[in-house]
Amino acid sequence: MFADQLILNEREAARGRAFVVRAKEVSSGRAAIDAAAAGVSPQVIERHRKAVDTLEQKAAAALRLYEKLKAGVLDESLDRFRRDPGIMLVFARISRGLSQAELADRLGLKEQQIQRYEAERYRSISLSNYRKVANALGVEFTATIRSESFLWSRDVGAEKVPISKSDMSRTLAHAKDNNWISVPDDDDGGAALFAYIKRPERLLASPALLRTGLNPLDITNDLSLSAWRARIVDLAEDRLKSSSKNLPDFDPLEISWLVELARSSANQDGLKTVSQILQDHGIVFLVEPHVAGTRLDGAAIMLRTHPVIAMTLRHDRLDYFWFTLFHELAHVFLHSSSGLAAGFFDDLEAGLTDELEQEANEFAGSLLVPPERWRISPARISKDRDTIIDFAKQIGVHPAIVFGKIRHDRRNYKLFTKEVGAGAVRRQFL
Structure with missing residues (x-):
């Protein structure tokens, strides 16, 4: 969860908030006692607690970024993810206050199709359909041709x-x-x-x-x-x-x-x-x-x-x-x-x-x-x-x-x- 530190819809936001609450509980002394009672080594408990603290911070940061997107504040998101055209479409939808259902309606699609697109960050969408979604959201992209190319290196x-x-x-x-x-x-x-x-x-x-x-x-x-x-x-x-x-x-x-x-x-x-x-x-x-x-x-x-x-x-x-x-x-x-x-x-x-x-x-x-x-x-x-x-x-x-x-x-x-x-x-x- 939160492997890419992004929350991009209300369902994920609800899960993120619940995750933060549980993570704080796991970091508490009582949770450590319960784990020890189950036979978990103290060394394992301590290393896991530190990892959970990091996950809780990541989840909290993802929630803050999502709230900024909903408020139309895009500076941080653009700086971090401008090279990912799929995520940028999701950001555009959120910042314009559109739900997945509303975007689907604009495009004449079912809501489930937009959900699938966003779940995979638009990685499998065709170029023509990508342009349709981008146009509906007012997103423009530019391309650069590199001077060198390598088949695999x-x-x-x-x-x-x-x-x-x-x-x-x-x-x-x-x-x-x-x-x-x-x-x-x-x-x-x-x-x-x-x-x-x-x-x-x-x-x-x-x-x-x-x-x-x-x-x-x-x-x-x-x-x-x-x-x-x-x-x-x-x-x-x-x-x-x-x-x-x-x-x-x-x-x-x-x-x-x-x-x-x-x-x-x-x-x-x-x-x-x-x-x-x-x-x-x-x-x-x-x-x-x-x-x-x-x-x-x-x-x-x-x-x-x-x-x-x-x-x-x-x-x-x-x-x-x-x-x-x-x-x-x-x-x-x-x-x-x-x-x-x-x-x-x-x-x-x-x-x-x-x-x-x-x-x-x-x-x-x-x-x-x-x-x-x-x-x-x-x-x-x-x-x-x-x-x-x-x-x-x-x-x-x-x-x-x-x-x-x-x-x-x-x-x-x-x-x-x-x-x-x-x-x-x-x-x-x-």
């Missing part, structure tokens, strides 16, 4: 980084083999691949914001990442359409259920229930193998008003699966206002971390193995398998998670190689 400072031949051939082969695109025999496939990648770009933030998670400056496999992201958007769109009646709104203020998700790891069918649990909370869960040669474990993005978590299962281990899942959930709950629209694309083995990724690591680790329990447990320093399994039972998670934590903390990945659930994940999903 990435800005890094003042440089343009081209696509490598190896990245192109690898990505194209993967896309064809997995039926992402259809390419005639006499076609090299390049145009089809670029068209596939660009098609969902209108639904997300700029591809210049692509990141490989822990190393946001690494652009080595930009094309592969962009193609994989396009695939995820395609799958998520299909899932949203097919489950629109059964998918509830996502609530960024409620985290107690994450404890139950962590505990579901101990169940024999825990992996099979992940998708349904996330769907019950308004989150789309996907599994899509990565393009060979890329180092990608998972991703978190916001599509419309629903978070999407996608995993590659690059490492077929239970401990790795659960940590990756909770790392992406951390992005959903902590970073919805600082990158989720563009997406987090994570290589969890990368050596370089930034602040957001470090927060996600700590959030995930604290939910799976509460630090306050871990500090006083003999399992922390034990080499005895049964002692570690007993601790996992005490906190209610699969033992592979605790064994994986020990391997990570001790920086010794030769320990407990038979205890981390190797080979137990992919067969459940692929």
Whole structure:
């Protein structure tokens, strides 16, 4: 909610006001006590509280901007969004005091059509129909032809980084083999691949914001990442359409259920229930193998008003699966206002971390193995398998998670190689 910090109609304004009230309640001491009673770690509660404070401020700012628009004050809106022609049409309607129904009447359309246009910020409207709406609202636009054009490149400072031949051939082969695109025999496939990648770009933030998670400056496999992201958007769109009646709104203020998700790891069918649990909370869960040669474990993005978590299962281990899942959930709950629209694309083995990724690591680790329990447990320093399994039972998670934590903390990945659930994940999903 409020991923783009905009409120553009009275229904959204009502939800925004209710959200601000609830957010203030979540930030209160009583809410923290309730979360702790549900088993949420104090570290998780505090990080979530800070994220909720940010969301509350964003929602309040969006409400103020909406009230300015209704009063016909456009200066701030024009400065921030003049490069988005779709949003500018919505701003024009609001500032002229027109409801969606009144604009529809002017255009001879049904109100539902205007609602659909505005929900997607006019991104799918034809040029002729766009001009009709703009004329009805008294909006004029100008265009500038740039001196240079690049089929596909990435800005890094003042440089343009081209696509490598190896990245192109690898990505194209993967896309064809997995039926992402259809390419005639006499076609090299390049145009089809670029068209596939660009098609969902209108639904997300700029591809210049692509990141490989822990190393946001690494652009080595930009094309592969962009193609994989396009695939995820395609799958998520299909899932949203097919489950629109059964998918509830996502609530960024409620985290107690994450404890139950962590505990579901101990169940024999825990992996099979992940998708349904996330769907019950308004989150789309996907599994899509990565393009060979890329180092990608998972991703978190916001599509419309629903978070999407996608995993590659690059490492077929239970401990790795659960940590990756909770790392992406951390992005959903902590970073919805600082990158989720563009997406987090994570290589969890990368050596370089930034602040957001470090927060996600700590959030995930604290939910799976509460630090306050871990500090006083003999399992922390034990080499005895049964002692570690007993601790996992005490906190209610699969033992592979605790064994994986020990391997990570001790920086010794030769320990407990038979205890981390190797080979137990992919067969459940692929």
